Amino acid sequence: MTARRQPPEAKRRIPRQTRAAETVAAILEAAAQILEAGGLAAFTTNAVAERAGVSIGTLYQYFTDKNAVLLALARQEMEVALVEVGRALRGESDPSIEGRVRAMVGAVINAFRGRQRARKAVVQAILARGSGIELMAPVAAFIAAAGAEVGRGPLAVLPALSREQVFVMSRATLGAIRAAVLEEQPFLRSRSFEDEIVRLAVAYLRAITVDPGRSRTTA
Amino acid sequence: MTARRQPPEAKRRIPRQTRAAETVAAILEAAAQILEAGGLAAFTTNAVAERAGVSIGTLYQYFTDKNAVLLALARQEMEVALVEVGRALRGESDPSIEGRVRAMVGAVINAFRGRQRARKAVVQAILARGSGIELMAPVAAFIAAAGAEVGRGPLAVLPALSREQVFVMSRATLGAIRAAVLEEQPFLRSRSFEDEIVRLAVAYLRAITVDPGRSRTTA
């Protein structure tokens, strides 16, 4: 693996950014593949670099350390998912409350599409690293923003949610899905599972609507 | 050299004597302390043995490997928690549905009492190891058994829960609590947080009662 020949003048026009972006993409793709194939145990920087077809040195040119790769991968996948969730919240397909909730749940369940092993591994890693908080931050912000937005739209019937309520609502839902992923439950992608998740969310929202009071009793 | 032993069937010593029992206890206590103080990163067999005041060899006399220590610790704590949960389910303090749910939630929130860091570390470790399933098994069994029992008692109004419903119910609740632990949310032990968890659980149970919708169970 000698340094890439740089045809004297040829590739000059291609912005460095592009090549760099490709390299990063290759590394993340390799990371996902390795995670999918061998789980966290097989996820070593050397392995990722090799699979990506770059040298270990190059990998470190773009990522400060091993964990950064993981985080970047998680972020990338999350972004995709968040776009979907946003669309769902805005009721672009089914504007009813249940319709939106269902679309949202579906978006989350199908995140990391086709790579349950990798998803599991990333989840584990994020949790194990204790970086869950960092990663959750954008999600929380998103939810908050979305919540505000929702409050103005057709879902305005909902009272503003307290900090604890937003937390419970989101974490309970995600927690159930995450558990299904980690435990590799066969019904993960089944309709009945989705139904129950939706039922949970809707029931909780309704309960809050009926009696929002308690939520103000923040300790 | 040192060819690997052939059958890994070799069991570890089972403490029969007083001294041995004390040693095991010391090791688990040391493990909890180290986890509490330095998290998973500080959790090395050498560190645990040293803190426990025994030699590394002794540790391996009682635990097959590093992970076994973690599992033992998790199991020990879980047993305590399960006893509490059982008591709650049986409605020993407040027999109303909400009373039971609340007692149960409280038991879980207060598990590993006084050692949130250790608890977090154990949770992370169990998840990272993918042994979550194994450890969840007894919990699941417990919940199932409890569910059956509940169905015969004063809570008989509840229809039998489908596999997905039991799963969603337990994982959503535990998921929210777990997230609060991992994210070190300040409101973890607050009344308002407990209120919301309870609200979630009760709302879900009521929704199921209204429409069991089990037709899709085996979807």
Next chain:
Amino acid sequence: MTARRQPPEAKRRIPRQTRAAETVAAILEAAAQILEAGGLAAFTTNAVAERAGVSIGTLYQYFTDKNAVLLALARQEMEVALVEVGRALRGESDPSIEGRVRAMVGAVINAFRGRQRARKAVVQAILARGSGIELMAPVAAFIAAAGAEVGRGPLAVLPALSREQVFVMSRATLGAIRAAVLEEQPFLRSRSFEDEIVRLAVAYLRAITVDPGRSRTTA
């Protein structure tokens, strides 16, 4: 933790560059020196790496494990010896039967020239590992091939040897030499010892010539 890698198929780096080749050579040289100086007991990967002036990590970059170093050393020395033995068999110096046998014996006795301790250690290690068979394979193949060749040349007076005869012939000779090495007999390099080995081999060959007695070969 650190779960074991899944497939142990991972090969070690194959030295392609000059520096790498030098490193490997340095490691093998260090291995021989350590073996020569302290025997098998002193032969630890750490010691070898240190003596070779490389880090332990580098050693593992080229050898899967400790034993691989030993095997590589054995192979390297054997190759040299086999070349000599081949030359002897072809009667390049003295074409008479006795001349060839004598040259062959001499080649074996002088293998690992100047490093009897290292030779002893390698022999012990190979035996202890039970890898003797593997290493013997090429030797056996060599002997077989040589035997065939001999049968066509001026030694054609010899009848084809049975499996047992080839075995007894080679192992008895090597066994006596090996014993002298292991027991550190003072007469190992003496003329009289060589004489006796030759006498043994020639006497046996003559006896076979007189009475091939192969009827029992497949007994």
Next chain:
Amino acid sequence: MTARRQPPEAKRRIPRQTRAAETVAAILEAAAQILEAGGLAAFTTNAVAERAGVSIGTLYQYFTDKNAVLLALARQEMEVALVEVGRALRGESDPSIEGRVRAMVGAVINAFRGRQRARKAVVQAILARGSGIELMAPVAAFIAAAGAEVGRGPLAVLPALSREQVFVMSRATLGAIRAAVLEEQPFLRSRSFEDEIVRLAVAYLRAITVDPGRSRTTA
């Protein structure tokens, strides 16, 4: 592997009582079994003690160290073999030279009867430990004594053997047999293999008888 105790208090407990003798026997038997079943790798003092049904402490009451157990086992088996060889040499069954040689070879081949794996392991261990010399001493002595005896009996036709000749004669023969054991050759117990060993020994003896001269040229 501590330094050997000196005469004064002797080594370890010398079994004077029946129970002690039984214990020692049990330990040696356990050692043989473990060796037979799992080879050298499984041969740990703890394993031997457990199999023998005694505590590790008791084992050390009778043997200075691990190696002592191995040596004792080897000695025990050798004694049995030597008795047989002695009988053979005295021509108790077939007084002809070939008859005696054959009986002797048979005795060696059948040593450690029924436990080829254990035998192999012991051989490997003895070799690896470099204790071969110690163990060979009694054999050498035996051979010398036997040689002298033979010289006076009906085998008196044989000239006195030189040091090298005795060595080559014994080691070549034993070497071939040992190789067959270590390589687990299927023909180990076959008649044709025995035939060839005998042929080798007899041919060598005859050659010496014809021209003993060279043997005096000891370097």
Next chain:
DNA sequence: AATGAATGAGCCTTCATTCAT
């Protein structure tokens, strides 16, 4: 005499990371 819990030196191996080329 026996027991067996305890010891701990030291081994092998991994892998994230660096840096000279």
Next chain:
DNA sequence: AATGAATGAAGGCTCATTCAT
């Protein structure tokens, strides 16, 4: 920018041996 050989701290684990009971 890329390369990849080299690094070495760190860690898991074994097992011969001791000694208080």
